[in-house]
Amino acid sequence: xxxxxxxxxxxxxxxxxxxxxxxxxxxxxxxxxxxxxxxxxxxxxxxxxxxxxxxxxxxxxxxxxxxxxxxxxxxxxxxxxxxxxxxxxxxxxxxxxxxxxxxxxxxxxxxxx
Amino acid sequence: xxxxxxxxxxxxxxxxxxxxxxxxxxxxxxxxxxxxxxxxxxxxxxxxxxxxxxxxxxxxxxxxxxxxxxxxxxxxxxxxxxxxxxxxxxxxxxxxxxxxxxxxxxxxxxxxxxx
Numbered sequence: 001x002x003x004x005x006x007x008x009x010x011x012x013x014x015x016x017x018x019x020x021x022x023x024x025x026x027x028x029x030x031x032x033x034x035x036x037x038x039x040x041x042x043x044x045x046x047x048x049x050x051x052x053x054x055x056x057x058x059x060x061x062x063x064x065x066x067x068x069x070x071x072x073x074x075x076x077x078x079x080x081x082x083x084x085x086x087x088x089x090x091x092x093x094x095x096x097x098x099x100x101x102x103x104x105x106x107x108x109x110x111x112x113x
Numbered sequence: 114x115x116x117x118x119x120x121x122x123x124x125x126x127x128x129x130x131x132x133x134x135x136x137x138x139x140x141x142x143x144x145x146x147x148x149x150x151x152x153x154x155x156x157x158x159x160x161x162x163x164x165x166x167x168x169x170x171x172x173x174x175x176x177x178x179x180x181x182x183x184x185x186x187x188x189x190x191x192x193x194x195x196x197x198x199x200x201x202x203x204x205x206x207x208x209x210x211x212x213x214x215x216x217x218x219x220x221x222x223x224x225x226x227x228x
Contacts, residue, residue: 009154034217043119043206043219044157089156100147101208101217103157 010108019077023090023104028071030092034101035064035075037086044089047075077109085111116140117209119220126197127228134192134223136207141218143209146190148182151204151222163190187212197227 013019025033031052036044050057050064050073057064063076073090090104116139126132136146144165149157161182162170169182179201181193190209194201207220 036219041204041222041224043117043208043222045219046217100159100162102159103149106156 010110012110012112013080014112015080015082017080019075019080019084019109021075021077021088021107021109023073023075025071025073025090025092025104026102027092027094028068029094031095032093033064033066033073034091034093035062035073036089036091036103037084038089038106039086047088080109080111082111082113085109117207117218117220119207119223121223122221123224123226125226125228128198129196132194132197132225134194134205134207134225136190136192136209136220138188138209138211138218141209141211141213142187143190144187144212145210146184147208147210147217148180148190148192149206149208151206153204157206160192194225197225199227201225202227 034049035047037047038044048059048062048064050066055066061078065074077084087106087108089106091101093099093101118137118139120135124132146163148160150160151157159172160175160180163182163184165184165187171177179195181195184190202225204222204224206222208217210217
């Protein structure tokens with residue numbers, strides 16, 4: 001798979017390859033980060049999250065990496081499947097009583113059979 | 114897992130009418146719910162934070178009188194788009210924060226089309 005920034009709208013990968021989706025977040029005070037998957041006409045679906053005191057977290061076929069030094073977040077999907085085709089968003093959470101999520105621009109992942 | 118029910122999933126209305134969208138947390142209590150708006154091929158933009166029993170907090174640029182939010186119980190928040198116009202056509206998504214876990218769950222969205 002190839003690594004792309006969220007300023008590129010589409011990432012195309014071959015089925016079975018690994019995908020890497022990158023995100024540059026904006027606020028150094030953000031303490032919690034989430035990756036969401038959104039299919040057409042549906043709400044966001046939680047994939048994986050990571051807190052700011054960690055730099056890596058693994059789930060089933062997915063890994064999130066956090067680099068606070070450069071405010072960079074990435075999502076790695078192993079053995080990409082056609083069902084992974086969707087738009088992916090990173091979101092950052094500012095701490096505090098009025099904490100809220102701010103979403104990144106999103107990238108479309110297209111899996112070629 | 115926790116479920117957030119959002120209704121209706123799709124609504125078509127005439128310009129000038131008002132539309133109400135409901136967001137319910139089905140198996141948890143949510144003191145805080147959020148309303149987002151999403152245009153085609155764009156990201157989710159937070160419109161307002163809805164707090165149970167108090168006034169909603171609107172993001173900059175969102176008209177309070179246009180988008181009325183009511184969070185009367187721990188499981189229900191409503192968004193009313195008043196006097197809807199074609200430019201209000203969009204995908205509206207709610208999310209609810211589980212008061213115990215702190216996790217956020219999203220509804221399935223409402224596609225509003227104003228003719």
